[in-house]
Amino acid sequence: MSNEPLPEDTGSARTSNIRKNIFIRFFLTFSISSNLSKLSAMKQSADSIDSLNGIRVFSLIWVLFCHIFLQIVINMPISNPADIVRTSERLMDQYIVNGFYAVDSFFFLSAFLMSYHMLNTCEKRKGRLPWAMVYVHRIARLLPVYAITILLSMYVYPLLGNGPTWQSTWQPMYKACEDYWFTNMLFINNFYPNSIEGCMGWTWYLANDMQFFLISPPIIYLLYRSWKLALGLISTLYAISITVTSAILISKDISPLIGIAFIENPLEADLMNEKYMSDIYIKPYARIQPYLIGIIFGYVFHRLKRDNIQIKIPLVVNIIGWIVSVVLMVVCVCFQYFDYHNHTEMSMVSRVIYVALLRGVWAIALCWVVFACHYKHGGFVSEILSFKIWMPIGRLTYLAYLNHFLVMLIVMCAFTEPLMYNSALVICVFVGIISVTFLISFIASLLVEFPVGALFKLLEGKLK
Numbered sequence: 001m002s003n004e005p006l007p008e009d010t011g012s013a014r015t016s017n018i019r020k021n022i023f024i025r026f027f028l029t030f031s032i033s034s035n036l037s038k039l040s041a042m043k044q045s046a047d048s049i050d051s052l053n054g055i056r057v058f059s060l061i062w063v064l065f066c067h068i069f070l071q072i073v074i075n076m077p078i079s080n081p082a083d084i085v086r087t088s089e090r091l092m093d094q095y096i097v098n099g100f101y102a103v104d105s106f107f108f109l110s111a112f113l114m115s116y117h118m119l120n121t122c123e124k125r126k127g128r129l130p131w132a133m134v135y136v137h138r139i140a141r142l143l144p145v146y147a148i149t150i151l152l153s154m155y156v157y158p159l160l161g162n163g164p165t166w167q168s169t170w171q172p173m174y175k176a177c178e179d180y181w182f183t184n185m186l187f188i189n190n191f192y193p194n195s196i197e198g199c200m201g202w203t204w205y206l207a208n209d210m211q212f213f214l215i216s217p218p219i220i221y222l223l224y225r226s227w228k229l230a231l232g233l234i235s236t237l238y239a240i241s242i243t244v245t246s247a248i249l250i251s252k253d254i255s256p257l258i259g260i261a262f263i264e265n266p267l268e269a270d271l272m273n274e275k276y277m278s279d280i281y282i283k284p285y286a287r288i289q290p291y292l293i294g295i296i297f298g299y300v301f302h303r304l305k306r307d308n309i310q311i312k313i314p315l316v317v318n319i320i321g322w323i324v325s326v327v328l329m330v331v332c333v334c335f336q337y338f339d340y341h342n343h344t345e346m347s348m349v350s351r352v353i354y355v356a357l358l359r360g361v362w363a364i365a366l367c368w369v370v371f372a373c374h375y376k377h378g379g380f381v382s383e384i385l386s387f388k389i390w391m392p393i394g395r396l397t398y399l400a401y402l403n404h405f406l407v408m409l410i411v412m413c414a415f416t417e418p419l420m421y422n423s424a425l426v427i428c429v430f431v432g433i434i435s436v437t438f439l440i441s442f443i444a445s446l447l448v449e450f451p452v453g454a455l456f457k458l459l460e461g462k463l464k
Contacts, residue, residue, distance in 0.1 A: 008034030022458070039395055042388040048119060049301070051373035052109060053394040054364070059105040060397045061434070064404050066099030067202070068430050071412050072421070077164075079418040088340040093386045097127045097157035097334045097340065100281075101362045103205055107287060108294040108363045110209055112370070115220050115298025123306060133460075134217055140207065140456045142398075143185065149402045150177055150184060153200055159322045170409070173195070187211065190282045195274070202405045204282035211284050212291045230299075234292050235368050238360070245286045245356040248279055255346060256280070256355050257339060280355060290363035297367050301374075311375040314415045328365035332358045393415040399441035399449060407437045415453050434457040 028034060044050060056138035073084055088097045122129060133319070154177050158170040177199035183189040187210035189198050223230040248254070254275050280286045286293060303393065313321070335354050339346050411433055419425060 025458055026455070029451045029458065030447075032446050035454075038335035038450055039442075039445055040392045042391050044391075045264075045350045046125060047117065047305075049116075049370065049374050049384060051370055051378065051384035052113070052385075053390035054387060055105060055369070056109060056394045056397055057390045058385075059102040059109075059141065059401060062095075062099050062102035063401070065104070065430055066096060067405060068433055069096050069426060070162055071408050072429065074424060075417040076412050076415055078421045080421050083421050091334065091341075094334045094337050094340075098336060101329075101332055101359070102228055104287070104290040104359045104362050105366060106205070107212070107368055108290040109210065109214065111291040111294025112298045112301075114213070114216055115223070115295040116301050117298075118220045119215065119224055119299060119302040120305070122221065123302070126424070127221075127224060129217070129221065131217065135214070137456075138210075138213055141453065142210070144452045145399065145444070146206065146402065147185065148204075148444075148448060149201060149406075150181055151395065152178060153406055157410060161199070161414045163409050163415055166413045169413050173200070173409075190284065194278050196277050196282060200402075200405070203402070205401070208282070208287050210286050212288060216291075216295065220298075227299065231296070234296060238289060238292050241285050241288050241292075242356045245280065246352045249351055250348060252279060254351070256351060257336065257346060270330055274389060287359065289360035290366075293360060293363040293367065313372070313375065317374065321372060321422055325365040325368040328361055332365070368443055374417045393438075396438055396441040399444050400437050403440050403444070404433065404437040407440065410432050412463075428461070 069087075073081075078084065087093045118129070118134075154174050158166075158174065176193075177184075178196060180189065180193055180199045183192050184199050184203060184207075187207045190204040190207040190211075191210070192198075196202070219230060219233060222233065256276050303309075335347065335350075335358060336425065338344075339350070369378070369381070369385075372378045373385055376382065378385070411429065
């Protein structure tokens with residue numbers, strides 16, 4: 001009798017091997033060595049734009065530094081508050097009180113990368129896109145880690161210390177997350193509750209970014225099909241943003257000056273900040289301009305790549321481009337200097353320019369930085385932004401953004417005696433917080449973020 005297996009036996013063995021293979025791959029998704037190699041990889045793809053990694057990392061550091069400074073003002077016992085006011089009065093310190101543009105850099109980068117890669121995909125697939133998977137990928141990338149961080153903020157972080165302001169700081173956050181966690185999971189926490197005092201209030205950025213993302217694929221696809229129609233739509237959205245933001249600013253008499261300039265009147269400062277934050281700062285109609293510019297700029301890069309256009313920038317043009325870009329950025333950051341310095345209220349015209357126009361100006365200036373660096377006309381700026389070390393650090397920026405505020409609150413609430421505010425204090429606190437934040441992000445990426453991503457890919461392959 002022949003010992004050859006029957007056909008059905010062969011099928012059973014193949015099924016068994018497949019199941020065994022999936023079982024092994026499931027456990028390999030939690031391999032620390034495998035995830036560490038993914039995290040530390042420094043090989044760029046052919047479509048990559050090296051300078052973006054540096055911009056991403058420096059923007060996050062800027063965000064963290066500004067948050068730490070503001071929390072020192074709010075939560076730490078300071079014996080010399082007048083010196084804090086003088087920080088807002090100094091020209092060289094405007095990057096601290098106007099560090100909000102770092103968030104606009106993230107909006108620009110998010111849109112630019114999405115537009116560029118989606119258009120390249122459309123080109124390769126002749127206009128056919130897996131629309132459902134575009135959205136599923138995004139949600140699977142953000143939501144699991146986000147949910148775990150919320151749980152940690154409620155049940156773990158509050159147990160890691162104590163201090164005179166500990167309960168008054170962590171209890172409201174626990175209550176807000178208990179009541180409003182679902183708004184974070186739905187990415188509507190920039191609308192409900194209408195305040196940054198909701199669950200993990202700093203995650204208003206994620207809500208905006210997701211809302212922008214939801215409307216982006218159709219716009220980018222329209223760019224692929226008819227750039228003229230798409231440009232008209234984007235211009236209309238841009239004009240609506242300026243109009244709505246200006247109208248709310250004027251009708252509600254909102255000032256964008258942050259409260260440290262009026263620390264001698266804390267109640268007035270709190271009311272001013274609350275109005276500006278809840279009605280303007282965290283709303284998508286006020287923040288979409290850099291995102292729209294990023295979409296257009298991604299299309300420009302796509303066309304240059306598709307048409308194989310060689311860019312050679314004359315020296316004079318390059319110098320002028322960098323001068324204009326730097327001047328625009330300095331104007332954005334220092335626009336409020338005279339009002340802070342003189343303790344005067346901004347005129348309504350200045351408010352409209354600052355709130356409704358300058359975010360787009362910042363993104364335009366950033367376009368030149370990316371463009372010049374990518375085409376080898378960035379000099380030392382390109383060298384710095386393109387360091388390969390920014391690649392693994394850049395992969396930690398999402399987790400670092402989620403966790404930095406929690407680490408910061410632990411540190412700030414632990415102080416029991418008033419401290420003397422000075423630059424050394426800010427730097428020491430900053431270095432400590434950012435070090436712990438990236439350590440936590442490093443561990444979480446190996447144990448949570450990369451395994452979740454690998455599991456999703458495994459499930460996606462199984463469904464196919």
